[in-house]
Amino acid sequence: MLRIPCPFCGPRDHSEFSYEGDASVTYPPLDAPEEAWFEAVFLREDRRGPTEELWHHLYGCRAHVIVERDTLTHEITGARLANPAIRAALSEGEE
C-alpha cells in the first residue's frame, strides 16, 4: 500500500485515491491548434524515476492532489493541492 500525504486528511492509503494522470499535462485553449491538443491528450513523458502525478482523493476529501512520486521506487516525497486557490486558502488558514 502506498501512503499518500493528503494536505487535508493527512497520510491515507492509496486505495482511497484514483490516479488521474501526469500532473505536468495542461490542456491548451479550446481554439489551440490540433497539434497542441494531440500532444495534451495522447503524448506522455512516462518518466522512469521522480515524477509529479495527479491523484483524486475520491474516497476522502475529494480534492485533487499533486503527488511527487518515484515510479521506480514508489517513494513519495511530497504532495500539494492541485487547485492553487484552495492551496493558498489552506496555507492562509495555517498562518
Next chain:
Amino acid sequence: MQRYSALSVLWGGLTGQKNWRPVWGRPQPKPEYDVIIVGGGGHGLATAYYLAKVHKIRRVAVIEKGWLGGGNAGRNTTIVRSNYGIEGNTEFYEHSLKLWENLSHELNYNVMFSQRAHVNLVFSPGHRDMLARKYNIMRLNGIDGEYWDQDTLRRRIPHLDFAGRFPPLGAYVQPRAGTARHDAVNWGFARAATALGVDIIQGCEVTGFIREGGAIVGVEARQGEQEYSIRAEKVGLAVAGHTSVLAKKAGLGKLPLETHKLQAYVSEPIKPFLDCVLVYGGVGHFYISQSDKGGMVYGGHLDMYPSYAQKGNLPIYEDVAAACMAVLPALGRVKLLRQWAGVMDMSMDGSPFITKTDIPGLYLNAGWCYGGFKATPGSGYCFAHTIAQDRPHWANEKLTLTRYREGRLIDEEATGPTPKLH
C-alpha cells in the same frame, strides 16, 4: 541444430541424458549486422527468427539487457486468444493464433500450446448483448466463437458458483484459444533463431544509438565493463515495459504510452480442477486457468498507477481474491504460492503498434498493454515483415503510431485515452 523427437527423448533416457547440447551460445557482438533487435523477450526473439526464416536476413543480433524471457515473457498468465472485435485487432490476433497453432512444429520445440477454450462468463442480459455483438463480429471475420447456455456451463465447469445472487447465465467461448508454456516459447524461438545464425547477446544493455545524418545506424551497448559500438542498417525496438525509456534515448520523444504494472498469481498445485481459461469480465476483472503442474494461475486489474517497479501491491490482490470467490468459491482455502508483477506499455487506446518511425533506420514494436504474450508469434512475424520490407504486413497495417493523430483509435474497451482502464 540438433532435432528433437520422441526418439531422441527415448534415446536420451537410455543413454543417461548425455545427448543434450546447449542450444544457444554466448556470442560476442560483431561490429556490424543487417538488423539489431533490442529486447530479448518473446517478441524480439520471434522477430529475429522470422527475419532469418521468412526474409532470409541472417545477420541479425538480439541484444538483451537481462536474460532471455526474464521480463514480461516470464511474467504473464500464458493465455492465448483472438477474441477481438475491432478491425486492426481482429486480423492481427487471429493471424497470431494461427501461427500458435503450428508453432511447436515450426520451431521443433514443444511450446505446450493447449487449445483448451477461453470462456467468458455472462452475468446479465446486457452483458450478453455486448458480448454477442463482439463474438458475431469475430465469426464474420472467420474467428471461432460460440455461446454456452447455463446448462452447458454447469456441465463443462462444475465448480462454478450458480447459487450466488447473480449467477452466470452462460458464456461466450472461443474454443481455439488456450494457454502455452511461456518459457518454452522464448526458448523455442531462441533455439530456432540461433540455428539460423542469429546472435543472441544477453546481459548487454543498449545505452545509446549511433546516428548519421538524422538516421539511426546502430547502437551503443555495454556488457559488464565492455563497451561496444554495433552498427546495423536497421534497429528494431521490442522492449515493451521500457519503451518510453529507450524511445527517449533514440530521440523519438514522447509516445502515447503510460507504463503500469500488472500482477499475476499462482496457487499451490491442486488436482485437475479447471480445464479451460475462465474469465469473469465486465463487472469484475478476473481470469484463471490451471497449469500443467496443477497450480491455479490467475490475475485481474492493473495496480492502477504508473510504475516501473516489478513489484505488486496488496489492494489489487484483495480485489482479485474477491472476484475469485464470486465465481469459484471452492478455491477459497487454496493457498497462494507465488505472486509477481510485470511492467506494461499501456497505450492510449489499449492497442499496440508495430511500425516504422519518423527516424530512418528505427522501427518500433510497443504498446502491448497486458496482451503481449498471445501476440508473440504474430508480433514477431509482422515486425520482421515491417523491418525487412519497409512496409507493414497486412495484419499490422492498422497498428500504426500515427492513428492517434488521425483519430483512428483501436479502442477495444471504449475507455478513451486513459491507459489504466484498458
